[in-house]
Amino acid sequence: MARQSNIVRIVGNDSYEKLRSTKCLLVGAGGIGSELLKDLILMEFGEIHIVDLDTIDLSNLNRQFLFRQRDIKQPKSTTAVKAVQHFNNSKLVPYQGNIMDSTQFPLHWFGQFDVIFNALDNLAARRYVNKMSQFLSTPLLESGTAGFDGYIQPIIPGKTECFDCTKKETPKTFPVCTIRSTPSQPIHCIVWAKNFLFNQLFNAETNPNLNEEDEEENKDWGTTDLDEINRIRQETNELQELQNIVVSQQENRIHEIIEKLFVHDINKLLLIENLWKTRTEPTPLDITNIQNVSDEPSKKLNLSEIWTINDQVQQLVHVTKKLMKRMPKEQNHIEFDKDDQDTLEFVATTANIRSHIFNIPIKSVFDIKQIAGNIIPAIATTNAIVAGLSSLISLRVLNLLKYAPIKSPTDLNMAFTAKASNLSTNRYLSNPKLAPSSCNCPVCSKVVRGVVSVSSTKYASLTLQNLVDLIKDKYEYTDEISVLDTKNQRLLADFDFDDLLNKTLNDINLTDGTVIMFTDEDEDENGLCHKPLELYLDITETLPTGLDIRLPELEIPLVKAITSEEATAEEEEELSVEKNLTEENIIVLDEEEPSTKKRKIELEDEQAAKKTKSEVEDVIELD
Amino acid sequence: MSSSEGKLTEDEIALYDRQIRLWGLAAQTNMRSAKVLLINIGSIGTEITKNIVLSGIGHFHIMDASKVSEEDLGSQFFLSCEDVGKYKIDAVRERIMDLNPRVELQFDIESVDSINEDFFKNFDLIIATELNREQMLKINQITRKFNIPLYLSGSNGLFSYIFVDLIEFKSEDEKLKSIKATETGYISTHREIVHVETRQDDEDPEKVFEKITTRNTYKHFGEMLLSPTLEKKLTKRQLKRVSNVLPMTLTLLSQNCSNLDEFKNETIKMCDRLTINPKSLSGDYLEQFYNQIGLEFSPVSAIIGGAIAQDVVNILGKRSSPLNNFIVFDGITLDMPIFEL
Numbered sequence: 001m002a003r004q005s006n007i008v009r010i011v012g013n014d015s016y017e018k019l020r021s022t023k024c025l026l027v028g029a030g031g032i033g034s035e036l037l038k039d040l041i042l043m044e045f046g047e048i049h050i051v052d053l054d055t056i057d058l059s060n061l062n063r064q065f066l067f068r069q070r071d072i073k074q075p076k077s078t079t080a081v082k083a084v085q086h087f088n089n090s091k092l093v094p095y096q097g098n099i100m101d102s103t104q105f106p107l108h109w110f111g112q113f114d115v116i117f118n119a120l121d122n123l124a125a126r127r128y129v130n131k132m133s134q135f136l137s138t139p140l141l142e143s144g145t146a147g148f149d150g151y152i153q154p155i156i157p158g159k160t161e162c163f164d165c166t167k168k169e170t171p172k173t174f175p176v177c178t179i180r181s182t183p184s185q186p187i188h189c190i191v192w193a194k195n196f197l198f199n200q201l202f203n204a205e206t207n208p209n210l211n212e213e214d215e216e217e218n219k220d221w222g223t224t225d226l227d228e229i230n231r232i233r234q235e236t237n238e239l240q241e242l243q244n245i246v247v248s249q250q251e252n253r254i255h256e257i258i259e260k261l262f263v264h265d266i267n268k269l270l271l272i273e274n275l276w277k278t279r280t281e282p283t284p285l286d287i288t289n290i291q292n293v294s295d296e297p298s299k300k301l302n303l304s305e306i307w308t309i310n311d312q313v314q315q316l317v318h319v320t321k322k323l324m325k326r327m328p329k330e331q332n333h334i335e336f337d338k339d340d341q342d343t344l345e346f347v348a349t350t351a352n353i354r355s356h357i358f359n360i361p362i363k364s365v366f367d368i369k370q371i372a373g374n375i376i377p378a379i380a381t382t383n384a385i386v387a388g389l390s391s392l393i394s395l396r397v398l399n400l401l402k403y404a405p406i407k408s409p410t411d412l413n414m415a416f417t418a419k420a421s422n423l424s425t426n427r428y429l430s431n432p433k434l435a436p437s438s439c440n441c442p443v444c445s446k447v448v449r450g451v452v453s454v455s456s457t458k459y460a461s462l463t464l465q466n467l468v469d470l471i472k473d474k475y476e477y478t479d480e481i482s483v484l485d486t487k488n489q490r491l492l493a494d495f496d497f498d499d500l501l502n503k504t505l506n507d508i509n510l511t512d513g514t515v516i517m518f519t520d521e522d523e524d525e526n527g528l529c530h531k532p533l534e535l536y537l538d539i540t541e542t543l544p545t546g547l548d549i550r551l552p553e554l555e556i557p558l559v560k561a562i563t564s565e566e567a568t569a570e571e572e573e574e575l576s577v578e579k580n581l582t583e584e585n586i587i588v589l590d591e592e593e594p595s596t597k598k599r600k601i602e603l604e605d606e607q608a609a610k611k612t613k614s615e616v617e618d619v620i621e622l623d
Numbered sequence: 624m625s626s627s628e629g630k631l632t633e634d635e636i637a638l639y640d641r642q643i644r645l646w647g648l649a650a651q652t653n654m655r656s657a658k659v660l661l662i663n664i665g666s667i668g669t670e671i672t673k674n675i676v677l678s679g680i681g682h683f684h685i686m687d688a689s690k691v692s693e694e695d696l697g698s699q700f701f702l703s704c705e706d707v708g709k710y711k712i713d714a715v716r717e718r719i720m721d722l723n724p725r726v727e728l729q730f731d732i733e734s735v736d737s738i739n740e741d742f743f744k745n746f747d748l749i750i751a752t753e754l755n756r757e758q759m760l761k762i763n764q765i766t767r768k769f770n771i772p773l774y775l776s777g778s779n780g781l782f783s784y785i786f787v788d789l790i791e792f793k794s795e796d797e798k799l800k801s802i803k804a805t806e807t808g809y810i811s812t813h814r815e816i817v818h819v820e821t822r823q824d825d826e827d828p829e830k831v832f833e834k835i836t837t838r839n840t841y842k843h844f845g846e847m848l849l850s851p852t853l854e855k856k857l858t859k860r861q862l863k864r865v866s867n868v869l870p871m872t873l874t875l876l877s878q879n880c881s882n883l884d885e886f887k888n889e890t891i892k893m894c895d896r897l898t899i900n901p902k903s904l905s906g907d908y909l910e911q912f913y914n915q916i917g918l919e920f921s922p923v924s925a926i927i928g929g930a931i932a933q934d935v936v937n938i939l940g941k942r943s944s945p946l947n948n949f950i951v952f953d954g955i956t957l958d959m960p961i962f963e964l
């Protein structure tokens with residue numbers, strides 16, 4: 001019996017042959033990626049391309065089983081491929097790079113794959129690959145884990161929900177006054193130390209005055225108390241002086257920094273009586289602690305234990321000195337990095353001293369690292385389970401199981417870890433069927449997508465007018481269409497703007513990978529117009545001979561025209577969301593991995609949702 | 624070898640960082656003093672080994688008397704084509720040792736049939752895969768005698784099962800208190816809440832947690848096969864939706880069928896004993912299952928091996944609610960229900 005005998009008996013000879021000629025893209029060679037690579041190889045997929053930007057870190061080794069201590073700092077993709085050689089029977093192609101880099105990975109490169117497996121750890125890349133899969137109509141197997149929680153979701157473009165059909169959690173934000181004046185939880189002090197104090201002291205480019213003015217209008221102060229707002233502004237100005245101490249490396253003045261932050265500023269805060277009517281007053285740091293600080297730390301402190309306030313202050317002085325010495329070598333600009341021990345300990349000790357002042361529990365450096373670094377716990381078992389599910393369901397997505405042919409893509413299942421996530425005691429996994437794509441999804445439902453392929457010779461002479469004419473002709477637009485460059489929302493042409501029409505695409509910076517949006521401006525007698533069309537500009541040498549430009553075969557449905565007022569209202573809404581997200585003064589929790597919490601809630605609602613659905617069906621039947 | 628007593632070193636904390644953040648230092652320290660035996664390292668055994676060795680268990684002992692076949696290469700990633708014909712233990716040893724040098728490993732070319740039962744006394748927990756019925760009955764008798772937790776498992780192509788016998792196990796779970804307080808008493812035939820304690824969160828006094836102690840009781844393998852029933856355990860609606868994989872797997876474990884028709888008839892009888900409607904059995908499923916009996920398949924092993932290893936790590940370290948007691952997996956629908964049988 002040969003190595004493939006089991007898989008042949010499971011899927012049959014024909015499907016086995018198809019597997020051998022299937023080309024997969026695996027995005028990510030980390031926790032889920034290592035596991036997926038192993039599964040896909042053992043399932044005898046013909047060709048697997050693996051993309052990962054990262055290098056190997058010590059903290060990966062508890063779960064990324066292809067990597068060893070000796071591989072630390074090596075690229076994940078190439079190391080993973082080397083590590084599987086002894087059991088590999090597939091063609092493997094590793095790439096070290098960012099999947100969102102359209103120069104290294106243009107759309108036509110994505111086009112070579114029959115199926116895409118996402119094994120990513122961040123929202124931006126997940127969204128990007130989702131979009132690529134929508135442009136190319138390539139099935140995508142999406143997956144994610146966080147601790148014991150894991151999920152997989154097959155995405156069949158145009159048929160089932162895409163990654164963006166459900167809203168994802170956005171980073172948590174806090175009002176300015178909670179961070180600067182009235183913290184009540186450890187995280188408030190950690191945010192203060194990391195996002196505010198650390199930057200102000202160790203990044204000479206941070207000019208406190210400028211910073212404040214800029215943000216004035218958008219700022220969520222979280223208070224209307226003018227005294228307090230003025231105090232916060234003044235305090236920031238005074239920090240400039242502290243930054244000078246750091247930049248000029250005056251070690252003998254470190255105690256001034258500590259006094260200012262933990263005594264003077266707290267005393268000033270106490271003067272705003274309004275703040276303390278309903279809250280416990282803070283207690284300024286006992287000054288004797290500061291003067292008794294010796295030069296060297298007296299003992300080796302344990303990072304997973306909670307230190308005394310004396311030890312916190314002593315360690316703060318110690319790491320501040322180290323950071324000061326680093327300043328000139330690093331162009332007076334040090335960034336917080338959870339794996340840079342000096343920056344971590346500075347943030348941990350200052351956060352803890354502030355917590356102590358405000359009667360908030362103190363935490364170990366180990367715990368603060370998790371909060372400040374947004375570390376998501378990760379284990380081998382959840383990753384193994386999720387990768388197993390993802391690779392297994394791909395057989396059905398590719399329709400390779402003869403006993404379980406897919407009649408409709410919505411017969412396919414997604415899966416969640418129900419038991420491990422404490423959502424169920426009688427199911428290890430929950431496996432709801434896929435939902436059809438959501439009609440409100442901006443990615444898969446509100447626009448029609450496709451790829452326009454152009455040879456480079458044709459591209460050199462192609463004007464915007466040429467392109468517009470081709471499109472009008474192909475998709476039967478009656479009259480006016482407007483054209484927009486989606487990467488910067490730049491209007492390229494509409495009924496009263498035709499200046500750019502005679503320029504070549506290259507002239508107006510429509511380069512390879514640009515997504516161009518065409519909107520029908522002319523509604524018919526029934527108030528209908530073409531659904532918006534987004535075309536990905538793909539400059540390629542792979543067109544069949546004799547063809548220098550190819551428009552996608554698309555059916556663009558007619559939809560009710562959106563009035564201009566509605567459009568503006570919608571746009572404004574989108575803008576305000578964006579504004580909230582870029583308000584950099586307070587945001588902290590930039591994600592390491594997306595939370596699966598949102599999905600959990602959906603899971604709990606699953607039964608209810610199903611019920612409603614069947615009730616709706618009943619109503620229709622009665623009708 | 625690393626010290627198996629006392630506190631974790633800074634190096635160990637750095638290496639196990641991402642999991643310590645999940646189950647805590649105490650659980651990680653507990654795991655380091657545990658001794659686990661794996662009987663047979665096939666496809667599921669390979670996955671279990673990878674997961675448990677990575678987790679930083681103290682002592683892991685692998686026992687297998689088989690030789691590497693060409694077929695094994697299709698589902699066992701510690702093997703390479705040069706290994707065909709060697710004892711499997713000899714083929715996998717180096718690669719497992721390389722996986723995590725901190726774990727104390729032992730390897731035995733030995734069949735479970737030839738071992739003196741006193742040998743098993745050395746272990747805190749035993750996992751056995753790909754055993755036949757007699758072997759499973761025998762090993763469970765021994766684990767009962769010495770009061771050792773046992774996990775059994777096997778694969779049938781796209782389908783698989785896990786049987787758990789922890790004899791009696793007190794688990795501790797913590798959850799946010801809801802409006803209605805948790806009460807003590809039986810919550811299912813195998814689980815009884817024996818104690819509930821509340822605790823206020825030290826950062827957010829609004830949050831109150833309940834620490835719930837549950838007594839889990841188990842049946843031994845023979846007892847489960849003798850009288851499997853779902854009567855009074857599931858609602859009518861749940862009974863209607865029970866996966867076909869349950870009666871098929873139980874039939875396979877308890878009967879010797881020489882052909883598909885016999886297997887079909889026995890499965891129908893099994894449905895009756897379970898109090899589920901045999902009409903829900905699908906002919907396609909029966910045929911497919913029957914054709915895949917005993918086949919190992921990598922992605923299914925990853926899921927089953929992941930679930931077993933996670934539960935093992937859990938009961939050795941953290942002690943939150945364990946699997947109880949029979950789990951089947953359907954690789955077509957990704958259905959994975961848990962039954963108390």
Ligand SMILES: [Zn+2]
Pocket residue numbers: 161162163164165166437438441442443444445
């Ligand atoms: Zn969508």
